[in-house]
Amino acid sequence: MQIIILILSILLPPLGVALKHGLSNDFWINLILTIIFFVPGVIHAIYVNFLR
Template sequence: MGSETFIEVILAILLPPVGVFLRYGCGVEFWIDLVLTLLGYLPGIIYAIYVLVA
C-alpha cells in the first residue's frame, strides 16, 4: 500500500465520498458512495474502503 492509498483510506474513514472522489472523480463509484453515506455512515465507509483497496 503506497502513501497515496494510505491517505485515501484515512479520508475514506473520515469522509467516505472525498476518499473515493480523489481516486475516481465524479464517476459511478463516487455517486454510489455518496448515496450509501447519506443512507448510513457505516455503509459509506465500508464501500469506500472496498473500492479503494480492491
C-alpha cells in the same frame, strides 16, 4: 498517497472515492450510501479503493 486515501475513506468516504476515481458512478453510489447511513459508505469506499 494510499494512506491519505485510506484515512479519507474512513472519515469522509465520498471524498476518498472522489480522489481516486473522480466523479464517477462509484462516487455517487458512495455519496448515497453515506447519506443514508455512514457505515455502508465507509465499507463501500474501502472496497472500491483497495479491494477492487
